[in-house]
Amino acid sequence: MPFYILKRVLIAVPTLLGLALITFLLLRMLPGDPALGLVGERADPKAVEAIRKSLGQDRPLPVQFWGYLELLAHGNLGRSYYTHREVMEDVLQKFPNTLRLALSAMLVATLAGILLGVFSAVSRGSYWEKVFSGASLAGISLPVFWVGLIFMLLFAFMLPWLPPSGMGDGALVYLILPAATLGLNSAAYIARITRMSLIEVLGSQYIMTARAKGLSPFKVVAKHALRNALIPVITLIAIDFGSYLNGSVLTETIFGWDGLGRYAMEGIMKRDYPVILGTVLIGSAVFVFFNMLADLAYAYIDPRIRYGKR
Amino acid sequence: MLTHLKKDKVALISALVISALVLAAIAAPILAPYDPLRINLDALRLSPSTSYWMGTDNMGRDVLSRLVFGARLSLLVGVLAAALSMAIGILIGITAGYAGGKVDSALSALTDMVMAFPSLLLAIGITVVLPPGLLTVMLALSVVGWASFARLARGMVLSIKEQPFVEAARASGCTTPRVLFRHILPNCLPLMIIAGSLKVGSFILAESALSFLGLGAQPPTPTWGSMVSLSRNYILSAPWTVVFPGLAIAATVLAFNILGDSLRDWLDPKMRI
Numbered sequence: 001m002p003f004y005i006l007k008r009v010l011i012a013v014p015t016l017l018g019l020a021l022i023t024f025l026l027l028r029m030l031p032g033d034p035a036l037g038l039v040g041e042r043a044d045p046k047a048v049e050a051i052r053k054s055l056g057q058d059r060p061l062p063v064q065f066w067g068y069l070e071l072l073a074h075g076n077l078g079r080s081y082y083t084h085r086e087v088m089e090d091v092l093q094k095f096p097n098t099l100r101l102a103l104s105a106m107l108v109a110t111l112a113g114i115l116l117g118v119f120s121a122v123s124r125g126s127y128w129e130k131v132f133s134g135a136s137l138a139g140i141s142l143p144v145f146w147v148g149l150i151f152m153l154l155f156a157f158m159l160p161w162l163p164p165s166g167m168g169d170g171a172l173v174y175l176i177l178p179a180a181t182l183g184l185n186s187a188a189y190i191a192r193i194t195r196m197s198l199i200e201v202l203g204s205q206y207i208m209t210a211r212a213k214g215l216s217p218f219k220v221v222a223k224h225a226l227r228n229a230l231i232p233v234i235t236l237i238a239i240d241f242g243s244y245l246n247g248s249v250l251t252e253t254i255f256g257w258d259g260l261g262r263y264a265m266e267g268i269m270k271r272d273y274p275v276i277l278g279t280v281l282i283g284s285a286v287f288v289f290f291n292m293l294a295d296l297a298y299a300y301i302d303p304r305i306r307y308g309k310r
Numbered sequence: 311m312l313t314h315l316k317k318d319k320v321a322l323i324s325a326l327v328i329s330a331l332v333l334a335a336i337a338a339p340i341l342a343p344y345d346p347l348r349i350n351l352d353a354l355r356l357s358p359s360t361s362y363w364m365g366t367d368n369m370g371r372d373v374l375s376r377l378v379f380g381a382r383l384s385l386l387v388g389v390l391a392a393a394l395s396m397a398i399g400i401l402i403g404i405t406a407g408y409a410g411g412k413v414d415s416a417l418s419a420l421t422d423m424v425m426a427f428p429s430l431l432l433a434i435g436i437t438v439v440l441p442p443g444l445l446t447v448m449l450a451l452s453v454v455g456w457a458s459f460a461r462l463a464r465g466m467v468l469s470i471k472e473q474p475f476v477e478a479a480r481a482s483g484c485t486t487p488r489v490l491f492r493h494i495l496p497n498c499l500p501l502m503i504i505a506g507s508l509k510v511g512s513f514i515l516a517e518s519a520l521s522f523l524g525l526g527a528q529p530p531t532p533t534w535g536s537m538v539s540l541s542r543n544y545i546l547s548a549p550w551t552v553v554f555p556g557l558a559i560a561a562t563v564l565a566f567n568i569l570g571d572s573l574r575d576w577l578d579p580k581m582r583i
Contacts, residue, residue: 146556250519250522268524279431284431
C-alpha cells in the first residue's frame with residue numbers, strides 16, 4: 001500500500017508541471033510583455049524588474065518556463081492589476097470559502113443523488129421510474145447559473161425563506177441555496193450512475209440468495225446491494241469534483257459568495273490577467289490533488305487495485 | 311435505427327424537438343416577430359402578452375426574437391465545437407491506440423494533461439487570452455473537449471486492432487492509413503457519434519456559461535447565456551427575461567441528452583435500463 005501511495009503521488013507531479021506549462025503558455029499568449037502581464041503596467045518598477053529577471057526576456061522559452069516555475073515555487077502568482085495585492089494572498093484568503101461551498105455541495109449531491117438513484121432503481125417497472133429517471137436527466141441538462149437564479153427567485157424572493165446572497169456571518173442558512181445550486185448537476189449524475197449500478201447489482205446471484213433467505217427488501221438493498229453498487233459512484237464523485245470548481249465561478253457570482261470562483265469572475269470582468277491565470281492554475285492544481293486523494297481512497301476501499309493485476 | 315426511435319417515444323419527441331429547433335434557427339429572420347437588436351424604450355420590461363409572446367427585456371427588445379436568433383449561435387457553436395473536438399480526439403486517440411509504445415505514452419500523457427483541468431477553468435483561460443467572440447469560444451471548447459473522445463477512441467482501437475479482420479487487412483497489404491480509415495474507424499463511429507451527441511449538449515451548456523461570464527458573443531448579439539446574464543438584475547421585476555432563455559438552454563440540452571441516451575441503448579441493448 002505505501003508503494004502505491006508513492007506511485008500515485010509521483011504521477012501527480014508531472015501533471016502539475018503540465019498545468020504550470022499550459023498556464024505559462026497562456027501567459028505568453030497575452031499581448032505585450034509577460035512580466036507586465038504578471039503585475040500590470042502601473043506596478044512598482046522594482047517588482048517588475050525582479051519578475052523580468054526571473055522570466056528572462058531574451059532567453060529561450062524553456063529557460064523562461066524554468067523562471068516561471070521558480071516564481072511559482074515562491075508562491076508568486078503576480079499581482080492584481082487593480083488592487084496590487086498579491087494574487088496568492090487573495091487566493092489563500094478566498095479558497096477556504098470555496099472549499100466550504102464545494103464540500104457542502106458534494107454532501108448535498110451525494111445524499112440527494114444516491115437517494116434519487118436508489119428510488120429510481122427500486123421503482124423499476126412502475127410509472128415512478130419515469131419520474132425519477134426523468135428528474136435525473138433533467139438535472140444534468142440544467143445550466144448551473146440559471147438554476148441558481150431560479151432558486152433565488154423561488155426561495156429567497158417569492159417565498160422569503162432563505163437569504164438571497166452573501167455569506168452572512170457564516171450561518172448555515174446562507175450556505176443552503178449556493179450548495180444546492182452547485183450540487184444539483186452532480187446529484188443528477190450520481191443518481192444516474194447509482195441507478196445503473198444498483199440495477200446491475202440487484203440482478204446478481206447473491207441478491208437472489210438474500211431475497212430467498214427472506215430478508216426484507218429494505219435490508220436487501222441497504223445492507224447488501226448498496227455496498228457494491230456504490231463503488232462506481234465513488235469514482236464518479238471524485239471525477240465530478242471538477243464540476244464544483246467550474247460551477248463555483250458561476251454560483252459564487254450569483255450568490256455573492258466570497259470565494260475563488262467570484263474572484264475569478266471579477267478578474268474576468270476587469271481583464272485582470274494575473275488573477276484569472278492564477279485562479280485557473282490553483283483551481284486545476286486543487287483538482288489534481290483531489291483526484292489523487294480520491295484515487296488513494298478508492299484503492300483503500302477496493303483492495304484489488306492496491307495489489308495490481310495478479 | 312429509425313425502428314428503434316419509433317419504439318422509444320420520448321427519444322422520438324426529442325429528435326423532433328431538435329429538428330424543429332434547427333429549422334427555427336435557420337428560419338430565424340422569418341420567424342422572429344421583431345428585430346432582436348432593436349431597442350424600444352417605450353416597451354421596457356413588458357410581461358408576456360399577445361404582442362410580445364415572451365415579453366421584452368430591459369431594453370425593450372422582444373425576448374422571443376432574441377431567443378430564436380440565439381438558437382442559431384448556440385446550436386452552431388455546440389455542433390461545430392463538438393464536431394471539431396470529436397475530429398481531433400478521434401485522430402489522436404486512434405493514433406495513440408494503434409501505434410502503441412512511445413507514441414501512445416506521449417499522446418496519452420497529453421490527453422491526461424488536458425483532462426487534469428476543470429473544463430470551464432481551462433476554457434476561461436483560453437478565451438481571455440484570445441480576442442473575444444464566438445470563434446474563440448469554439449476553439450476553446452474544442453481544445454478542452456477533445457480529450458474524452460481521444461480516450462474513448464484509443465480504448466476502442468486497442469480492442470479492435472487485435473481482431474482478425476484487421477490482421478487480414480494488413481496481411482493483404484493495406485498501408486497503415488488505409489487500415490486505420492477504412493477498417494478501424496468505421497467500427498468506432500457508432501459509439502463516437504453517440505458520445506458526440508451527448509457532447510453537443512454539454513458544449514451548449516459550456517457556451518452558455520461562457521456567454522454568461524461575458525466571454526462569448528459580445529453584446530448586442532443575443533446568445534441564451536448572455537441573455538440570462540444581462541437580465542440578472544431584473545429577475546424580480548421581469549422574471550421572464552431570465553426564465554425563458556434558461557428554459558431554452560435546458561430544453562435543448564435535455565433533448566440532446568435524451569437522444570444520446572436512447573441511441574446508446576440502441577447500440578448496446580445489454581445496457582438497456
